[in-house]
Structures are given as C-alpha cells and as structure tokens.
Amino acid sequence: MTALHAEHLAAAALVLERAGELPPLLIWADLAPPVGPAVTIGISINVAPERQxxxxxxxxxxxxxxxDAFGDRGRICEPTAGGTPVAVYADPLPPVERRPRAPGATTAAHAALLRDLGDWAADLPETVERVTVEERGEGLHIDVTVAAAGLAAALSSHAIVIDDRSVSWSGLRGAGVAPTGHELTVSTRPGRA
Structure with missing residues (x-):
C-alpha cells in the first residue's frame, strides 16, 4: 500500500482551492512519473485556448x-502545494467541440472529490501507477491505471464490470463505482496489457 496517491490528490485539491474557479480539468497523480512532477493538472481541450x-x-x-510558455501555444506553472511539486499546464489544440459543463461540476466539487478519495487512494496497492480524476461532459470521473501484473487484483477490488475483450488501443479493462459514487474505470497503459 502507498500513501503517495493520497498525498498527491491532496496537493491537487490544495491547488484548486487556492486558485478559485477554473475551467474543466484533468488531474493525474503518478507514483513514478517518467518526467516532471508526480502531480499534473491539465486544462480540458474543450476550453477555448485563451481561457486555458x-x-x-x-x-x-x-x-x-x-x-511560462509551453510549446508553441501553451502555458505552464509549477507551484508547490503542501510540499508536493505540481505542474499546471495548458497546451491548446486546434478548436474542438465545446461542450457545456455538467451541472455541479465546479472546481470546488473537483477539489472536494480529490479530498474525499484520500483514504481510498492511500489503500491502493503499489501496482496502481496512476490515479486520474477528470471532468467529462457527464461530470467527474476517476480512472485507475495499473501495472499489468496487478490488473486482476485491481479489477476484483475496484471494478464491477470486467471487460475481457482486448482493447489494447485504450487500455480499458473494467468499469465500476468508486466509494464516492463516481464512475471508475480500471486500465492498463496502452501497449502494456
């Protein structure tokens, strides 16, 4: 078990709480990020580039x-929240379909969910490589990315529906409900099934 996921989610919550209302976000916490901070907050591509x-x-x-500038069009900042480095970035793509925000999907609700997941995240096994919490059109969603060796345990512990079909392009392996009542998917990283 590792408490790192809980610490990372708490750091992301602190960023959201201090920053105030933001557009829809994608937040991920990695146990061992390939580069950069373990906590990354991205602005949804469904948001206009200037707002990102x-x-x-x-x-x-x-x-x-x-x-600072990030790539050709983006911005990045790297605050420290609760002693944890966090990268917050926007990397606007060409315009995509703009979707309305789901009712109740505010930055405060996102921060509250991150905090509510703390105990659950602290009990996740070390085979869980990443926890992602993102705002989608229907509301807030959680994805747990596991090492292939830990897939069976993650599916039995955290998923209601097990999808045995090979979906290597996405890595999706199962879906269920988190203790908070939010939709949860369990995945392996594409190409690592």
Whole structure:
C-alpha cells in the first residue's frame, strides 16, 4: 500500500482551492512519473485556448510563481502545494467541440472529490501507477491505471464490470463505482496489457 496517491490528490485539491474557479480539468497523480512532477493538472481541450492560458496564469498568481510558455501555444506553472511539486499546464489544440459543463461540476466539487478519495487512494496497492480524476461532459470521473501484473487484483477490488475483450488501443479493462459514487474505470497503459 502507498500513501503517495493520497498525498498527491491532496496537493491537487490544495491547488484548486487556492486558485478559485477554473475551467474543466484533468488531474493525474503518478507514483513514478517518467518526467516532471508526480502531480499534473491539465486544462480540458474543450476550453477555448485563451481561457486555458488564463487558467494557468490564475493558478500562478494564486501561488506567486511564474507562468511560462509551453510549446508553441501553451502555458505552464509549477507551484508547490503542501510540499508536493505540481505542474499546471495548458497546451491548446486546434478548436474542438465545446461542450457545456455538467451541472455541479465546479472546481470546488473537483477539489472536494480529490479530498474525499484520500483514504481510498492511500489503500491502493503499489501496482496502481496512476490515479486520474477528470471532468467529462457527464461530470467527474476517476480512472485507475495499473501495472499489468496487478490488473486482476485491481479489477476484483475496484471494478464491477470486467471487460475481457482486448482493447489494447485504450487500455480499458473494467468499469465500476468508486466509494464516492463516481464512475471508475480500471486500465492498463496502452501497449502494456
């Protein structure tokens, strides 16, 4: 078991709480990130590019850190929250379909979910490589990405529906409900099944 996921989710919650209302987000916490901080907060691609960049500037201002250029069009800042480094970035793509925000899917609700998942995340086995909490059109969603060796245990512990079909393009292996009542998927990283 590892408490790192709980610490990472608490750090992300702190960023959201200090920054105030932000557009829809994608938050992931990695046990062993390939590069950069273990906690990353991305702004949804369904948000207009200028609003994505403004959101990064808003977080930077809340933490008193600089926001820098990221790639050709993006912005990035790297605050420290509760002693944990966090990367907040926007990397706007060409315009995509803009979807309305789900009712009740606010930044405060996202932060509350991250905090509510703390005890559950602290009990996740070390085979869980990443916990992702994102806002989708229907609301907040959780994905647990596990090492292939830990897949059976993760499915039996955290998924209601086990999908035995080979879906290597996405890595999806099962779906269920988290202790908070939110939709949960269990995946392996594509190509690592």
């Amino acid at each position: 960049r403004d959101a990064v500037d808003q977080v930077a201002a809340a933490f008193g850190v600089p926001a």
